[in-house]
Amino acid sequence: xxxxxxxxxxxxxxxxxxxxxxxxxxxxxxxxxxxxxxxxxxxxxxxxxxxxxxxxxxxxxxxxxxxxxxxxxxxxxxxxxxxxxxxxxxxxxxx
Amino acid sequence: xxxxxxxxxxxxxxxxxxxxxxxxxxxxxxxxxxxxxxxxxxxxxxxxxxxxxxxxxxxxxxxxxxxxxxxxxxxxxxxxxxxxxxxxxxxxxxxxxxxxxxxxxxxxxxxxxxxxxxxxxxxxxxxxxxxxxxxxxxxxxxxxxxxxxxxxxxxxxxxxxxxxxxxxxxxxxxxxxxxxxxxxxxxxxxxxxxxxxxxxxxxxxxxxxxxxxxxxxxxxxxxxxxxxxxxxxxxxxxxxxxxxxxxxxxxxxxxxxxxxxxxxxxxxxxxxxxxxxxxxxxxxxxxxxxxxxxxxxxxxxxxxxxxxxxxxxxxxxxxxxxxxxxxxxxxxxxxxxxxxxxxxxxxxxxxxxxx
Numbered sequence: 010x011x012x013x014x015x016x017x018x019x020x021x022x023x024x025x026x027x028x029x030x031x032x033x034x035x036x037x038x039x040x041x042x043x044x045x046x047x048x049x050x051x052x053x054x055x056x057x058x059x060x061x062x063x064x065x066x067x068x069x070x071x072x073x074x075x076x077x078x079x080x081x082x083x084x085x086x087x088x089x090x091x092x093x094x095x096x097x098x099x100x101x102x103x104x
Numbered sequence: 105x106x107x108x109x110x111x112x113x114x115x116x117x118x119x120x121x122x123x124x125x126x127x128x129x130x131x132x133x134x135x136x137x138x139x140x141x142x143x144x145x146x147x148x149x150x151x152x153x154x155x156x157x158x159x160x161x162x163x164x165x166x167x168x169x170x171x172x173x174x175x176x177x178x179x180x181x182x183x184x185x186x187x188x189x190x191x192x193x194x195x196x197x198x199x200x201x202x203x204x205x206x207x208x209x210x211x212x213x214x215x216x217x218x219x220x221x222x223x224x225x226x227x228x229x230x231x232x233x234x235x236x237x238x239x240x241x242x243x244x245x246x247x248x249x250x251x252x253x254x255x256x257x258x259x260x261x262x263x264x265x266x267x268x269x270x271x272x273x274x275x276x277x278x279x280x281x282x283x284x285x286x287x288x289x290x291x292x293x294x295x296x297x298x299x300x301x302x303x304x305x306x307x308x309x310x311x312x313x314x315x316x317x318x319x320x321x322x323x324x325x326x327x328x329x330x331x332x333x334x335x336x337x338x339x340x341x342x343x344x345x346x347x348x349x350x351x352x353x354x355x356x357x358x359x360x361x362x363x364x365x366x367x368x369x370x371x372x373x374x375x376x377x378x379x380x381x382x383x384x385x386x387x388x389x390x391x392x393x394x395x396x397x398x399x400x401x402x403x404x405x406x407x408x409x410x411x412x413x414x415x416x417x418x419x420x421x422x423x424x425x426x427x428x429x430x431x432x433x434x435x436x437x438x439x440x441x442x443x444x445x446x447x448x449x450x451x452x453x454x455x456x457x458x459x
Contacts, residue, residue: 018336023354024354025336025339026339026340026341026343026344026346027341027344027345027346027347027351027353027354028346028347029339029341029346029347029348030336030339031335031336031337031338031339032333032334032335032336033333033334033336034332034333034334042355044347044353055347055348058333059332059333060332095332095333097333
């Protein structure tokens, strides 16, 4: 069963800096203490930026991550339709 | 006398109940009573200041074992929504059945009668407790109501702001078509992060500002996610790395609090002395190369007069003694290798060839 934790970005500056979180909500996935990367079709594979359109999207994503992780993969491809993935601009320090 | 099971010692005794006066039983009884007393003390504290909390299935479904009655008792009382902490235990301990069982327990186990009163609660105490609980419930309900009102006003506020912003974006779009900077229109439907006013900038909404024109509302893409994004400022990762540069994750870094300077480099494996000792031990396990018989060539042919180079079975002398004895037993007169002294033959310069 997946554990979901809601974290206030102000309370964890170390992790906010490490994961380079510029937009919230951002969802980071872990399996067995290992950070899982997912190709959402967006420029940043390390986290899911934005909110999920439907609950089913979220559930499917978790399942794909779980299956990939159980097979030893460290990066998986997201099953969410790219139209349902929020778009944002990934700029490096405003450039 | 039949078999009697003592639940304190968790043993069956066949010789009657005399073990109760023994040291072991009394020790175990003391431990059991101390443990139980801790829980009862907690309940007594609750008696004076009852705590009412929202019912949480994970925490409030606890059962306690009452040693006196030999039965499980629910620790807290709940009505589905709210819980009175330790209510169940207090009610049980004030009941007459518990009193009877406590008396019986004390009598059977010969426990210290001074302690008995601590495990009993009187009816007056229970009545007081009930009034206190009623008061606590009232105050809790008041707090809940207040909280709900606060939430409602906050939601109204946010909704209001959202409406305003929607209006403001609709109007400029219908007027202009030339691209304008994103910050001027402001993000549509933007929600603030709670308590984070310092960091946020009105640059979020995925930068899909008004200038894209009427396309924005005809997009089949999930713009809803973009509308909810809050920009919290670029993270400066020049001091340490970040996930994109492949730096060590914070949870794998060495904790600065952990240990002293001595444990900074925990050496794995044995030290040099231990290794040398181990090597010596391994050498000793093999037979020594200089032992007697180590170089013995098992393939060589030996004649009948061969003797090993240590004494025979019952001898404790040198090799030549055992050889002497062997020769004597075999009755061998001559040996070409050695000249034997045979005084009865007389000393002859020339020995016959066949002698």
